[in-house]
Amino acid sequence: MASALQLQGVQGNYLCVSVRRGLHHCKPQIGFAAFGAPVCARRVWGNRVAFNVTTCKASTTSDVIEKSVTENRVVSIEGETSFTCVMKFGGSSVASAERMKEVATLILSFPEERPIVVLSAMGKTTNKLLLAGEKAVSCGVTNVSSIEELCFIKDLHLRTVDQLGVDGSVIAKHLEELEQLLKGIAMMKELTKRTQDYLVSFGECMSTRIFAAYLNKIGVKARQYDAFEIGFITTDDFTNADILEATYPAVAKRLHGDWLSDPAIAIVTGFLGKAQKSCAVTTLGRGGSDLTATAIGKALGLPEIQVWKDVDGVLTCDPNIYPKAEPVPYLTFDEAAELAYFGAQVLHPQSMRPARESDIPVRVKNSYNPKAPGTLITKARDMSKAVLTSIVLKRNVTMLDIVSTRMLGQYGFLAKVFSIFEELGISVDVVATSEVSVSLTLDPSKLWSRELIQQELDHVVEELEKIAVVNLLQNRSIISLIGNVQRSSLILEKAFRVLRTLGITVQMISQGASKVNISLVVNDSEAEQCVRALHLAFFESELSELEMDYKNGNGSVHELSLGDT
Ligand SMILES: Nc1ncnc2c1ncn2[C@@H]1O[C@H](COP(=O)(O)OP(=O)(O)O)[C@@H](O)[C@H]1O
Ligand SMILES: N[C@@H](CC(=O)OP(=O)(O)O)C(=O)O
Structure with a gap:
């Protein structure tokens, strides 16, 4: 019976819990009564319930917390006045200043949402960084400054900063460090996986800084975060690291705590983490920003995870192979995971895991065509008519x-x-x-x-x-x-x-x-x-x-x- 409740956390006067294992079909009080706590439900959404703890005895509340912790449940902080959803925008969605402006407009078109925004690197920046790294290995220190890909990256980011009218200082240090790093690689004549991860991290670090600066410039309060600084703890498997459980409470605590002390839209680097043992920057495998988004959704127990792409959702096949591919309106987590694992580039293979574990719906949408309904990915769907x-x-x-x-x-x-x-x-x-x-x-x-x-x-x-x-x-x-x-x-x-x-x-x-x-x-x-x-x-x-x-x-x-x- 006790396992019916998953503690989500306490925020201000509210204690938020997920009611699990079918009990969400009952009145929330029934689930809570499993702990013998006389409380009144304040708000219900999905399978989550926020209780006003000022109306129940403090000792009862701490009993619930203690019991949940000792039973080793995930304790994450969630609050009804904190973030409402996570929105991830991939490289194609933030490929230029124009695209960043459109994404800002899109975010602001949902005034009821208080989003955490996860961004990938601009356009093909990750590929260019990888190529620049490869070239640096053999080009000699003196030739690093003229590596074509480095020049392209500098030009793209400086132009974007300029066109958005934000201060170039937001990325100046990163561009300088990037060139220094490439010189280091040229000197060593070697590019380890660890260095490669550090190298590609510059893409997300810069896109998020530019976008947050732009939102602030247009009067929308935003705060930039490097995922490796806010609790994204991973294995030390450079280039393909796995997110560890410790990430969820740490990320929730940081993002939620910051919101409480000074509310602002959070702009988080996708794809990146911090290695548990070496503390170096890691990446989650190509396309890993999807996983960052679902992990944040799980950490904060958000009602929805949105993944914005350049296609109208998950399609019936790769549109590059067959342009008549059509959007698939509904998918289960299992279908989406299988699809991603077997090569559909649209989703990261591991990204469904946190969403499935916390049963949070994932919506795949098109940032170029926001009106398209996209694909909704949930635990179950009506399969009675489904064939392929x-x-x-x-x-x-x-x-x-x-x-x-x-x-x-x-x-x-x-x-x-x-x-x-x-x-x-x-x-x-x-x-x-x-x-x-x-x-x-x-x-x-x-x-x-x-x-x-x-x-x-x-x-x-x-x-x-x-x-x-x-x-x-x-x-x-x-x-x-x-x-x-x-x-x-x-x-x-x-x-x-x-x-x-x-x-x-x-x-x-x-x-x-x-x-x-x-x-x-x-x-x-x-x-x-x-x-x-x-x-x-x-x-x-x-x-x-x-x-x-x-x-x-x-x-x-x-x-x-x-x-x-
Ligand atoms: N089954 C599929 N459904 C949708 N897109 C697919 C599929 N298979 C391959 N793709 C490709 O995946 C791309 C979107 O994924 P990705 O490039 O990772 O997006 P983003 O960079 O925006 O996160 C699409 O532009 C499309 O070319
Ligand atoms: N920038 C990284 C991470 C990522 O998720 O990118 P995208 O969302 O554009 O697929 C990559 O290219 O792999």
Whole structure:
């Protein structure tokens, strides 16, 4: 019974709690009565309740706090007069002075919100910083000042400051330090992952300073924060760090405390953290600002997390592969996580975790088209009519066919295979097994952190060959069909009809335990064509379009009857 309540914190006269495990369907007092506390509900939103603690006995309140703490619940501070939502704007949304002005207008168009704003670096700044770092390794100290990417970054940020009419001093020190850092790299002729993280952090540090200065200039009180200074504690895995639990109470305390003493919109650097052991700046993996936003949402127990992009939400496939991709109105956390993990660039693979843990809805919106409804991501949705939600492509995957050299029925074969991957620290994506063989795919970049170099692959094969016959197949793609796997027969029937018509051989198929994903492995060279044809079959019901597309193809177009889509 006690586990029905999650303490959120005390603010002023209010004690805010999340009511969990179904109790939110009951009156909040019932949940609270689990602690025997005679209190009256002040305000209810979602599954959260704010109680006026001045109307209940102080000793009762501290009992609740103590009990929650000793039961090891997350204690975070939330208050009804503090922030109301987190809004994350990606690089494309803040790529120029013009875009920053539009984002400011957009934020101010929600006067009822008191947002925490998470920003990425401007435009392609992170890529440029990475390139500048690479060039610095070999260009020599005297040539650093003329590295093309450094000049571009300086020019972009100084121009933006100028066009927004804010004081250049907000970024002057950072630009100077950035050049010094690149000179240091040139001198050392080496760019470690740790230095690389420090290097790319300049992007978010500058975009947030410029934007906060602009808001203040137009009379909107804003305060800039570097995530690594306000409690974002991560592992020491530079370039792909993981947020640690200690982050949530620390971030909530800092942001909430500052609001209480001096209310201002918070402008926080996305993507960055502070390593627990070394205390150096870390990054959360490419696209990591989404994760910063959901972590802040969880820390403060906010009612909604908004992620603003340059597309009308999560789409039915990558619009760069197929421009007719359509927005998906609703997704579950599981679907969104799977989609992100299997390569949809639109969301960071880990970003759904904090939102799911705290059951906070995530809205993906378009900052270029704010009226579009976007995608709402929640714990559950009506799946009764859902078949396929989205098609995702992950390219440049390596596949391994591993056949045991032992007799049928040997136990421990799979365990041995996977222990080899564990020892070598290599992530496996998709797996299909029979009694004596296993086919699997390897993540080409270990969650975007580094390339699986040939040397490593050779080493894997060498190890596996001690127990099996191994066939290594490169240049493969995983096509993930994200949707209602309860209807897998329908999805597979339709998908295989499309692929047969195209003359494509599927080299592996796997249905994940998550129940939202069916993965097919094909050759890289065939993958985009497959995605387009599958999109046509699943999301565009006009048979005439199919006929137009396939009339010159190998198979019979009339076989591609769409059935119920
Ligand atoms: N399924 C998908 N839905 C939406 N966008 C996708 C999808 N797959 C790939 N993308 C790409 O992701 C981009 C948005 O993600 P990202 O560049 O990280 O945005 P931001 O920088 O604004 O955070 C889109 O412009 C689009 O090209
Ligand atoms: N700037 C970082 C972090 C990020 O989240 O960027 P974006 O929101 O533009 O994908 C990157 O490029 O990876």
